[in-house]
Amino acid sequence: MTREDLLAELSELLERETPLTGPELLSELGNWDSMAVLSFMALVDDKCGITLAPTNIVKCVTVNDLIALTGIREKV
Amino acid sequence: MVNPMALPDRVVLVTGASSGIGRDTAVLLSCLGARVVLAGRDRERLTQTLSGLTGEGHCAEPFDLRSVEQIPQWIQEIGKKVGPLAGLVHCAGVHSRRPLKVLNSANFEDVQRINVTAALMLAKGLQQKGCCAANASVVLLSSVTGLVGEAGISAYGTSKAALIGLTRCLALELAPQRTRVNCVAPGLVKTEMSEQLFGALTPGQIAAIEQAHPLGLGQPRDVANAIAFLLSDAAAWITGSVLVVDGGYTAR
Numbered sequence: 261m262t263r264e265d266l267l268a269e270l271s272e273l274l275e276r277e278t279p280l281t282g283p284e285l286l287s288e289l290g291n292w293d294s295m296a297v298l299s300f301m302a303l304v305d306d307k308c309g310i311t312l313a314p315t316n317i318v319k320c321v322t323v324n325d326l327i328a329l330t331g332i333r334e335k336v
Numbered sequence: 337m338v339n340p341m342a343l344p345d346r347v348v349l350v351t352g353a354s355s356g357i358g359r360d361t362a363v364l365l366s367c368l369g370a371r372v373v374l375a376g377r378d379r380e381r382l383t384q385t386l387s388g389l390t391g392e393g394h395c396a397e398p399f400d401l402r403s404v405e406q407i408p409q410w411i412q413e414i415g416k417k418v419g420p421l422a423g424l425v426h427c428a429g430v431h432s433r434r435p436l437k438v439l440n441s442a443n444f445e446d447v448q449r450i451n452v453t454a455a456l457m458l459a460k461g462l463q464q465k466g467c468c469a470a471n472a473s474v475v476l477l478s479s480v481t482g483l484v485g486e487a488g489i490s491a492y493g494t495s496k497a498a499l500i501g502l503t504r505c506l507a508l509e510l511a512p513q514r515t516r517v518n519c520v521a522p523g524l525v526k527t528e529m530s531e532q533l534f535g536a537l538t539p540g541q542i543a544a545i546e547q548a549h550p551l552g553l554g555q556p557r558d559v560a561n562a563i564a565f566l567l568s569d570a571a572a573w574i575t576g577s578v579l580v581v582d583g584g585y586t587a588r
Contacts (some may be wrong), residue, residue: 293540295435295487298438302439315535
């Protein structure tokens with residue numbers, strides 16, 4: 261999975277009208293709550309086989325921070 | 337002095353005995369005189385539990401309860417090895433926090449498989465010839481989430497509610513054989529599992545959960561006591577019941 265794929269999956273998860281690009285503040289997304297955190301954890305586990313620590317997720321400020329946690333990079 | 341919860345030389349199988357409530361239940365039962373058969377997937381962790389039991393006659397029987405079709409045969413082998421079971425406690429289970437958007441049928445069925453289907457097959461195994469002692473007692477570990485809802489845990493909550501239904505049906509079906517079936521519904525208990533759950537929450541959310549339990553969060557021994565009671569002769573006239581052990585969580 262690439263960074264672009266993950267952004268697309270996250271955009272769909274959060275029911276965005278416009279796709280996420282990265283710099284967005286999680287606090288301003290409107291529906292970034294505890295359910296969203298759980299959903300993101302499950303998404304990354306299902307699609308990438310990566311287990312994220314929730315204590316690290318809650319420290320994230322932007323969408324880019326979330327992507328960085330996964331270690332997933334842009335499509336080359 | 338009479339101990340109404342004594343379990344002298346009664347053979348009791350405890351699943352999920354590697355940790356948490358299952359482990360503490362096994363320890364308590366050994367103190368009450370039972371001969372405990374410890375079940376779990378991890379032999380090393382079962383051996384650790386075994387080393388903490390009181391008395392003799394205990395053993396560890398590693399088994400993966402996800403192999404549900406093999407459970408009755410496994411019970412039969414245990415029966416041949418240690419004698420008929422006077423008690424069966426199903427503490428093994430998985431927790432699942434998957435909101436609906438990321439929950440699919442495979443996730444859902446995986447949870448039901450070990451939490452519910454395994455319980456059914458354990459009871460089925462117990463009913464085989466030579467496997468069940470007279471006046472046996474089965475205790476299934478449900479949860480308050482089987483009684484009240486909580487967002488994000490549909491699979492888990494469903495499985496715990498299913499155990500309540502299973503308890504009631506089996507209680508009626510097995511009453512002619514004088515086998516009692518009950519379940520315990522704990523609130524949030526401090527275990528390794530709950531520590532993992534807390535890792536997903538903010539301090540504010542954790543405080544809210546603690547405040548929702550009027551008597552505070554529970555300890556494994558709080559639940560083990562209830563399980564031991566239901567296994568014992570002190571509960572000889574109790575079957576098909578749900579014993580809520582939750583510090584007042586569901587009293588609201």
